Amino acid sequence: MAVYTEVPDDEVENFLTEYDIGDVLSLKGIAEGVENSNYILHTTMGHYILTLYEKRVEKADLPFFLGYMQHLANNGISCPVPVAGKDGQSLKELCGRPAAITTFLDGMWPRRIQPFHCRALGKTMAEMHLAGQDFSLQRPNALSVKGWKEVLDACEGKGEQVKTGLTDILNKEYEFLETEWPTSLPQGVIHADMFQDNVFFIHEKLSGIIDFYFACNDILAYELAICLNAWCFEQDNSFNITKAQLMLRAYQEVRPLEEDEINALPILARGASLRFLLTRLYDWVNHPEGAFVKPKDPIEYLNKLKFHQSVKSISDYGITL
Numbered sequence: 001m002a003v004y005t006e007v008p009d010d011e012v013e014n015f016l017t018e019y020d021i022g023d024v025l026s027l028k029g030i031a032e033g034v035e036n037s038n039y040i041l042h043t044t045m046g047h048y049i050l051t052l053y054e055k056r057v058e059k060a061d062l063p064f065f066l067g068y069m070q071h072l073a074n075n076g077i078s079c080p081v082p083v084a085g086k087d088g089q090s091l092k093e094l095c096g097r098p099a100a101i102t103t104f105l106d107g108m109w110p111r112r113i114q115p116f117h118c119r120a121l122g123k124t125m126a127e128m129h130l131a132g133q134d135f136s137l138q139r140p141n142a143l144s145v146k147g148w149k150e151v152l153d154a155c156e157g158k159g160e161q162v163k164t165g166l167t168d169i170l171n172k173e174y175e176f177l178e179t180e181w182p183t184s185l186p187q188g189v190i191h192a193d194m195f196q197d198n199v200f201f202i203h204e205k206l207s208g209i210i211d212f213y214f215a216c217n218d219i220l221a222y223e224l225a226i227c228l229n230a231w232c233f234e235q236d237n238s239f240n241i242t243k244a245q246l247m248l249r250a251y252q253e254v255r256p257l258e259e260d261e262i263n264a265l266p267i268l269a270r271g272a273s274l275r276f277l278l279t280r281l282y283d284w285v286n287h288p289e290g291a292f293v294k295p296k297d298p299i300e301y302l303n304k305l306k307f308h309q310s311v312k313s314i315s316d317y318g319i320t321l
């Protein structure tokens, strides 16, 4: 479940008087997602998504997230569009939490990733990177190298509860990445959490991207590295080079990678593995007993990290210079 804040009927009715989107017909909590409270809002004018932003989202970051979604939509990328109230503002407050209404996006996220999904994702990712180039707001990635250290420290060695020796592996990998992390690769706005549950398809066509609440300025190729991790491994942890090749080729048809970006992919992929390994580990060891939200498996990302550590050349990702 991801409805942390319940919205009483009279509050939503009152809230909608701030908008021109008709009267409420129903408000249904959405079970998926872990960060925020999401509702499907059905009004006399159609369907919308109502989101109440919970603790992990900084209120000061919301103009960046909502502005980025609007910017992408203005530039032809299919994603939820923030709905402005009668006062022209899309960021509001409901039940004591920051809140926004966005348009409803048709489509389903793929339960089983097929090669064609990876191809479609590569193309859309590159289009988003180009579209983001003239977005004026800035948000540094709070979960880049410095942020990883904060999460690592916050885990207080509790990795041992999950796997003996994990703390040592994490410390060593962090030290390696801190020294080797590239500093001069092309940067831009990235989504930073483009996992399969955030990418909708209708049949074989990508219908849109959702959940922009980790979006930030960072190395563009780091997004590819995140997606190699999230989309190109099979259930048995084997790397699917066909999926990677399709994703990287489709990306490059829209935004060709520079030589430095290609050469950096193994390091970027290690960083991406460590980032999700750490946040998953933190959630795992701090998971309240009996909570509805099931934490995601950190060890899946340890296995992915091991693959990237073993990579000998970029041809292991199905790409050549």
Ligand SMILES: Nc1ncnc2c1ncn2[C@@H]1O[C@H](COP(=O)(O)OP(=O)(O)OP(=O)(O)O)[C@@H](O)[C@H]1O
Pocket: 002, 030, 032, 033, 034, 035, 036, 037, 038, 049, 080, 102, 103, 104, 105, 106, 197, 198, 210, 211, 212, 213
């Ligand atoms: N604009 C939208 N149109 C249609 N459905 C949406 C939209 N936004 C969210 N949803 C639905 O709500 C679910 C949760 O949304 P979202 O992924 O943004 O939540 P979250 O709490 O930020 O979760 P997480 O960060 O864990 O993915 C999605 O899986 C989808 O079913």
Ligand SMILES: N[C@@H](CCO)C(=O)O
Pocket: 193, 195, 276, 279, 280, 296
């Ligand atoms: N996509 C993240 C969780 C939510 O942002 C993960 O799989 O760890």
